[in-house]
Amino acid sequence: MSAGVEQPLANTPLAGVTVLDLTQIYQGPYCTFLMAKAGAEVIKIEPVNGEPTRTRAKVGGGASFPMAMLNTNKKGVTLNLKSPRGVALFKEMVKKADIVVENFAPGVMDRLGVGWSILHEINPKLIYGTGTGFGLSGPDRDNLAMDVTIQAAAGLMSVTGVADGPPMRSGASVVDFLSGVHLYAGLMTALFERSRTGIGRLVEVSMQETAYPTLASNLGLAYRAKGTVPPRVGNRHGGLALAPYNVYEAADGHIAFVCVTEPHWNNILTAMNRLDLQGDERLSTNKARVENIEYTDATIEAWTKTLKRQDIFDLSKKHGFPAAPVRDLIEVMNDPHMHERRTLEWFDDPELGRVVLPHTSLLLHGTGRVETIASPSLGQHNAEIYSQWFGYTEQDLSALAAGGVL
Amino acid sequence: MSAGVEQPLANTPLAGVTVLDLTQIYQGPYCTFLMAKAGAEVIKIEPVNGEPTRTRAKVGGGASFPMAMLNTNKKGVTLNLKSPRGVALFKEMVKKADIVVENFAPGVMDRLGVGWSILHEINPKLIYGTGTGFGLSGPDRDNLAMDVTIQAAAGLMSVTGVADGPPMRSGASVVDFLSGVHLYAGLMTALFERSRTGIGRLVEVSMQETAYPTLASNLGLAYRAKGTVPPRVGNRHGGLALAPYNVYEAADGHIAFVCVTEPHWNNILTAMNRLDLQGDERLSTNKARVENIEYTDATIEAWTKTLKRQDIFDLSKKHGFPAAPVRDLIEVMNDPHMHERRTLEWFDDPELGRVVLPHTSLLLHGTGRVETIASPSLGQHNAEIYSQWFGYTEQDLSALAAGGVL
Structure with missing residues (x-):
């Protein structure tokens, strides 16, 4: 973070902040997407075979689009955290980083030997963010979590749909993204605190808990109904307090x-x-x-x-x-309003061709705009990052790759 | 913000940060709720008759619950920004504040004479956050926005529900809260930047733009379908790429x-x-x-x-x-897991009695927990705040109230 400190004005708010990004699917990658678009150096660290969104793209095809959409402006490297050499290399990277973010199941990082307590010892300034379904403690900690199961568990489904139909999920992945931006929000809070204390924090966000407040109207109705469960209201007001x-x-x-x-x-x-x-x-x-x-x-x-x-x-x-x-997806994707604001833009993705991609929705007036760089291919920046950070030669990198470390 | 800077460790990450909170309904109040729970001093400034959630509570009754839920740990004052004396008083408050947040329609603050450019001149360190439906620019800027209309305009409704039924809204107010936490996230980003530059920013968040990324799976499907609109999938995977x-x-x-x-x-x-x-x-x-x-x-x-x-x-x-x-609302409200984690708690609200309220879902380990204080009644802290900040006597306050300023 040295660069930013001396500048009188950062041209992007997170300039000089280095992020090691172990995240996968939507929740974590959206968190680090917001960081990359704010000027942080985000290094997306994937297993040797790629993160699940990348591998899933091979099956259905559709996942390549979210991959392209949520990982722009990140650098991509591979690293096998299941190998001792990979773990050692990761620890060296942590010494140079400001933030580590992951959204594995609780306990995974500890089992790999790179949990918060170890990394905090290596680098006390490090801020560590973890996004999970139910948090790091409590009886439901180890329940498997996806957007859809949390929509069910958190009560959102029970209030969506019509009274005489089944509970309905939101077709959009609202909980993944709600919790992803909460994770970003928590990490920014910790980054601000660190600017005053010099010490990093463990920041924890649970999908279920970030979803709860969205039920404010519905909970109000349940309160009025003295604790009985109100029926689903379809497209009417959640509290049945307004009409039309x-x-x-x-x-x-x-x-x-x-x-x-x-x-x-x-x-x-x-x-x-x-x-x-x-x-x-x-x-x-x-x-x-x-x-x-x-x-x-x-x-x-x-x-x-x-x-x-x-x-x-x-x-x-x-x-x-x-x-x-x-409006339907095509209308939204082509929305003249968002295109005029440049929060949506046409972009030539090397894999997908000409597609519409979103810019950040966190607009800080007067800061420089990060121009879009395509989502990295798997390990695209291995040579760049590992050479710059550790002076590895091409030969070193080949040996690491051959050994299953990269 | 003087207090926090000298402490070696803030016991709450936003200790010493002063927030002037002009927000209403859900979006803005959720943003400042997260601030209050992180230790900021949040001063909720309401019109003399109260913000809409408070006044709506009189009609339907149910709105008193969201009011109690989203405004804990804030101080409540009244201030008439339509009176010249009220505007003058607000400008004096701005000199002592770190953050102003509002979620009025675009242009309202400018018309009141307290827009960003004026406040920035009064206090260049001030960070100003604005949450709107469609942002501060672009052809749709002045379209009226509520959670439900943005769910429609942003495409979320079009992907929710079954193929042979109507488009369906999420029964939870997902867009209000998505944009509320984005507003918080943008403000924290600006607060961190200010720690390096000393200068405040205008931070802008549009509901529509914060909702867009949640469509990642659906957009992937539309991409695969070469730009035709896929049918709604009910509770199935948004991209129809996984089964069961x-x-x-x-x-x-x-x-x-x-x-x-x-x-x-x-x-x-x-x-x-x-x-x-x-x-x-x-x-x-x-x-x-x-x-x-x-x-x-x-x-x-x-x-x-x-x-x-x-x-x-x-x-x-x-x-x-x-x-x-x-799970239904009553099950969720009584969830043993969240109660064990103390992210939900039973609380004696002076108006509602014993109710379940959420704590923040941004958990920074090792920081002090802000104990819950009830949502303020209208103008509850007028005497405290205006006396402490400006030395007003009881007589002064009575005169201001009689003049329609408080």
Whole structure:
């Protein structure tokens, strides 16, 4: 971290911060993606055969896309932590690093001989981040965790879907990414603390615990219901406290919309050209609309069905109430708004060709933008990193590779 | 921030950091909740009538729970930023603060005369965080944003639900909290940068952009499908690359489970006591199981239906494959694991009585734990804060209240 300290202004907030990134799949790689995009030197350390997302790409094919999307601006090396030579090499790297991040199951790093307590002794300034399903302690510690099992265990599935259907997962990997950004957040907190104390911390994030707060509305409803479990509400408000609040059928798809305040309701009626409904007692207050929620929703949908998504959306902007067309993946990927903001960009990936990739969503105004560099191929930077850090020659590297260490 | 700098070890990572918190609803308050739980002094500044979550509590009742849950360990003051005296007072507070956070619509703070450029001039060390639906620039900047509309606009809804049903929102407020923790993450990044540069930054987070990466699997599938939109997959794998991967009916509810590797598959067959199926070509590889996904799921569910969730779960732990009972809100709230870890705790809230509240999920080992203090009532700390900071007497405060400033 020497470089950044002397500069009066870092052109990227994490310039000079070195990260050893042992992470895999989505949670950890998203954490280190945010670091790489903020200017940190992130060294993605993979087993000799690659991390699971890379190997899974061979099976289904689709995984090569997440691999390309979440590992831009990282350097890629291989290292076999199951070999004593690999462990020794890793310990040497730790002496030069600011942060180690991993999202193995609890105990894996300890069994490899590179757990927090050992690394902390080697480098007391080191900050160590670990992302797991259930955390490093407690009776559920060793339960196997994936986005989908945590969506189930954490209660998110139980509140998604309709009352007479099964519990439903969010089709997006919300818990992996929620916990990934929490891991980044915890590590930044520790990095700030270290700037005052000089000492690194063990930072722990559990997927289940990062998911819990998202249930705030639902927990509020359970509280009001005196501890009975409220039924699933489909696309209605989680607390059944607002109406209209739903996803309505349009002539060409669906549109979400929401009435939060009484002015919104009047704006909706204006957009519908139905100010006559101001006299309808079943609709006159939010309380009344919630009590007559089927009637409220039917009234809205009878109107939305006659119009296209975009026309309804234009009316919502003209008259002032929150609405949004339900957009599909292709629409989102091509969103002119995010492309104009350069948080999405077209990029020529060496493996995939021309694809849309996201930039960081942490925008610090006035800092330099890290230009996108493609996700590394397996071991792409072995020569560069190991030579620069340890003076290894090509011969040394060949010998390490032949010995199964790289 | 003077206190923290001289201490050799801060007992909480954000000790000595002062935050002026203008946030409302979930996104911003979750960001400042994480700060308060890390030891920052968070001053929640509300309009004279309270922020929307507080006022909404009067209508539906349920909102009082999120209010209690997300505002612990903050101090509460009122301040009317629509009065010139209120604006002047706020500017005096900014001189003493490290961070200002708000999640108003873009432009609101500028119109009030307290936008970033003005505050930055008053205090160049100030870090300013803003959370919005679509960011501070771009054609969609002024679209009204709520968790549900962003779930629609960002594409999350389009991948949730079943192929022959409507797009479905996640019943949890995943985007509010995703963007809330991103806002915290961006602010910590800026705080670390400031420790090296002495200068504060404007930190911007858009809900839509923080949601995008969660679609990694789905975007991978769209990529493979050459830009056509894949159908919704219900509870199956977002990329349809793994099977079995679903939520199955049990005798007393539902259980999620997932087969990621071939060893998992053999472990599932062992748990089912159906090693005879090893010879079934429709199931012999992941590729085969994906191709015969209906048959695969039917085979699993014929078994799960005969057992209770917990029995299947116990078998999954015994034999080694990822699974999780779909738990309801009451089960989650009472989870022995999170209570043992003290990330959930029973707490006597002055308004709600004895309730379960979450602690932070950012666990920095070795730091002091911030003990929970109840969410403030409206203006609870007016006397304390305004007297301590500006020497106001009771008379001064009464005059300010009478003038509509507090």
